[in-house]
Amino acid sequence: MDTRFLGMADLVDVPSVAVVVDVMRAFTVAAWAFAQGAEKIVLAGSLDEALALKASHPEWVALKDGPRAPGFEMVNSPGLLRSVDLGGRTVVQKTTAGTVGALAVKEASLVLCAGFVVAEATARLLRTRGSDSVTFVVTGEDGRADEDLACAQYIAGRATDAGTDAAEFLRRAAQSRAAAELIEGVRQGVHPDDVALCLELDRFPFAMVATSEGPLMVLRPHAMPSPAGAGRPDLP
Structure with missing residues (x-):
């Protein structure tokens, strides 16, 4: 499998298969939203678009980075989201990096959104599809976020070698700038457990x-059967 690891600014062509990685915290949050019962997640390109979607669909739940704000019921924190019942709901998500990265590759034939919590399921889906070429979009810090690059490299390794060990990749993510900012309170809308939850390997058994569904980019879970002892088969 031919792999590329690119920041959003480096995307000069439409990839065939794209894996958009945002560990801390967009796609960890997305995975938790599905685990809490969300039916789908609409990825918004701007705060104004998110608010407009919410205004058109008052029953939807809007989520953003940073502190709480009018029109948004939730913030981009897995620690805060894990106690919310989202059964059957649609979530509108707008984040600084993750949602932007997914929209940047929306023309790809397959777009996967990933973090460590869905790493194995993502790798298994890539193996199942037999993808010859995969572009990993490293969303954080203009493509330099080590937690996203480490996760991307780990998924790429697992897609070709099931023996790839996660320890070093998780260590890099734990020592990343993003992890430090979350722990030190530099970022707003944070729960104390956020970093640990973002580094929980294979928490969920879905990619x-x-x-594209009409004018919207919509994220949905794709169940992948988990090998014995891996993931959490009790969750959707």
């Missing part, structure tokens, strides 16, 4: 596939 997350983004597709």
Whole structure:
């Protein structure tokens, strides 16, 4: 499998298969939203678009980075989201990096959104599809976020070698700038457990596939059967 690891600014062509990685915290949050019962996640390109979607669909739940704000019920924190019942709901998500990255590759034939919590399921889906070429979009810090690059490299390794060990990749993510900022309170809208939850390997047994549905880019879970002892088969 031919792999590329690019920041959003480096995307000069439409990839065939794209894996958009945002560990801290967009796609960890997305995975938790599905685990809490969300039916789908609409990826918004701007705060104004998110608010407009919410205004058109008052029953939807809007989520953003940073502190709480009018029109948004939730913030981009897995620690805060894990106690919310989202059964059957649609979530509108707008984040600084993750949602932007997914929208940047919306023309790809397959778009996966990933973090460590869905790493194995994502790798298994890539193996199942037999993808010859995969572009990993490193969303954080203009493509330099080590937690996203480490996760991307780990998924790429697992897609070709099931023996790839996660320890070093998780260590890099734990020592990343993003992890430090979350722990030190530099970022707002944070729960004390956020970093640990973002580094919980294979917490969920599904990949997350983004597709265009009319004018919207919509993320949905894609169940992958878990090998014995891996993941959490009790969750959707």
